[in-house]
Amino acid sequence: MAAKRPGEAGVRRQERGRRRMQEILDAAEAVIAETGYEDATTNAIAARAGVSPGSLYQFFRNKDEILEALVQVFTERSRDFWHTRLDADTALLPLDELLDRIVHAMAVFKDERPAYWVLFHGSPTSARLARASEELHAGVAARLRTVFLWRVPGLPEERLDLLAKVSIATATGVFPLVMSAEGEQRGRVLAELKGMLLSYLGPVVGFGAVPRPVPAPAPTPAPPVT
Amino acid sequence: MAAKRPGEAGVRRQERGRRRMQEILDAAEAVIAETGYEDATTNAIAARAGVSPGSLYQFFRNKDEILEALVQVFTERSRDFWHTRLDADTALLPLDELLDRIVHAMAVFKDERPAYWVLFHGSPTSARLARASEELHAGVAARLRTVFLWRVPGLPEERLDLLAKVSIATATGVFPLVMSAEGEQRGRVLAELKGMLLSYLGPVVGFGAVPRPVPAPAPTPAPPVT
DNA sequence: GACGAACACGAACGATTGCTCGTACTTTGA
DNA sequence: TCAAAGTACGAGCAATCGTTCGTGTTCGTC
Known part of the structure; x- marks a missing residue:
């Protein structure tokens, strides 16, 4: 039994x-x-x-529970991924270089983990996937907020959140276009995405490199590295 | 029989x-x-x-044929919709005002025709919907190219196409964020979207109002109005 | 008014899918 | 050593969904 x-x-x-x-x-x-x-x-x-x-x-117990478990795995994996790629030093780089790294990293992660992309992009037209993608977005958004905060320490919480969410939504929207483009064209679309984010974020988080503001202890505690 | x-x-x-x-x-x-x-x-x-x-x-004949028919209806409906809202005069308005109208029109159309949005947004993760959304995007892109061309008559075909596609992709990505926002917040997200498109398109198609370039005959034949 | 085509019905078929169940093997721990 | 718990199997159940089919009704046309 x-x-x-x-x-x-x-x-x-x-x-x-x-x-x-x-x-x-x-x-x-x-x-x-x-x-x-x-x-x-x-x-x-x-x-x-x-x-x-x-x-x-x-x-x-059922199919949905597999999805949930997978989302959890992806959340952790994505957190580690962005933590190693978006550290405090990187965040202070000139904005165009920072964006270059972010966008490039997205493409890499997408190629490495196609299923991640499926869930991450999970359209708002599918109720089941909506929650999954929301959760994955939230993870990336948290890291983006930290990065922005490193550049502009005084930025209010609400503004940070909006910036992060809109940036992610933009990338989410444009990325299918990137992936469907062939060869040379792909680079061109990627450049557009970077340019758009640059002109959107620049006025707020600064275009140039950011000098170390304070030699104080790190603003956020380092997460356990695995 | x-x-x-x-x-x-x-x-x-x-x-x-x-x-x-x-x-x-x-x-x-x-x-x-x-x-x-x-x-x-x-x-x-x-x-x-x-x-x-x-x-x-x-x-x-089958379910897919219903989808096809629906896409066709929507394509025509959308074409009429944008044709009346994005005429030659509107296109020459200051960019921020033009964007205001476009984004506002999108929201209206979305509220009026929720199913249109479902198909329009049809995620790249669903093979069946991908084609439908591509077709609907193409319709809007055609109109956007015309609008941009009105503002900058010399713009090469390729550039036009890229601008239109990236703009649509951006709006597609950010719109779920707009619709999920409540009350005041929705206006704030919409403003972000407009700002992003403004700083992206401005340098190419011009920020200000555009003077009538030529009193020549209209560049595209007027479609039959129903 | 009569004949064929278009329209309409709804039970049911066939295929698929998420999931259960009865059974049997393996590991754990006392 | 032996019982309880964990692991494994795979046929098949129950429900769903797209679609068909046999039959009957309405419409257009002469």
């Missing part, structure tokens, strides 16, 4: 089980990257993971 | 039939607006139209 509900707390996962969960999440990522979330069948995910459909439900 | 395949050419539609087709399209629009395209059931559309599921297939 089955002992306990799988998603419930109080299930003492064995080593083998934890490995399986990871395999399933990896499979889900791959399938989602190929077919999109709505078309990613639970059976397809199970097959991709080399596992029977039933086993899938030993670890996740 | 059933006479002919319904979607096929050579079906002599009666008055009643043409009315039914319109009712079905209206129903599809309403259902899509409420649930999104993927979740818009053919049965739900039929029920909404006050028609049996079978009758639906008297007029459309």
Whole structure:
């Protein structure tokens, strides 16, 4: 007889089980990257993971719970990614160079993790994905706020939030255009995106390099690096 | 016995039939607006139209053909909409005023035709909707190119195209943010969008009002007004 | 008024999908 | 060593959805 509900707390996962969960999440990522979330069948995910459909439900209560777990993984991964790429020194660079790095990093991350992009972009027309993308956006927005704050220490919370959100929304909107462009054209579209963000952000966070304002302790505590 | 395949050419539609087709399209629009395209059931559309599921297939071969027809309707509707709102005189206004009208018109159209927005925004993560949104974007892009050309007659085709596409992509990206904002905040986000487009487009198409360049005949033939 | 075509109905088919269930093997811990 | 819990299987259930089909009604035309 089955002992306990799988998603419930109080299930003492064995080593083998934890490995399986990871395999399933990896499979889900791959399938989602190929077919999109709505078309990613639970059976397809199970097959991709080399596992029977039933086993899938030993670890996740339903399909949505897989999405949730994946979003959590991506949130952490994205946080680490941006933390290493957007440190205090980088933030103080001339704005165009900073944007260059950000936009370039986005492209890299997108190529490396296609499923991330699917969830990150998850359109507002799909209720299920809307929450996932919101969560992923929030993670990036938090980092952007910190970067902006490094450049302009006095910026009020509300303004920071708006700047970050609008910047992300812009990039989210333009990026499909970037990815659908071929060869040379892609660079040109990327340049437009950078130019747009530059002229939008410049007047607020400054175009040039920013001098170290204070030798005081860091404004935000460093997160644990993994 | 059933006479002919319904979607096929050579079906002599009666008055009643043409009315039914319109009712079905209206129903599809309403259902899509409420649930999104993927979740818009053919049965739900039929029920909404006050028609049996079978009758639906008297007029459309399958669900995708309904989408196609709807896209076509929207393309025409959108063309008329922007043609009346973005005429030659409007195009020569100071840029910030022009943008004000464009962005405001978008919001109006979105409120009036929620389903249009669903298809227009159709994310690149859904293969089916991608084509639909591309088609709708193309329609708006054509009008934007004309507007830009009115302001800067010498602008090369390629540049025009890029400007139009990037502008639309930006608006597409930021608009969900606009619509999710409440009350006062919405105006603030809209202002950001306008500011961004202003600083992006200004250097190319000019910030101020544009004087009538030539009293020559209109550069594009006026479309038939309905 | 009669014939064919268009219109209309709605039960039900076939395919798909998320998920369950009965069963059996493996690991853990006492 | 042995029972309880964890892991694994895969056939198949239940529900949904797009679509078909047999039948009956209305309309256009002569």
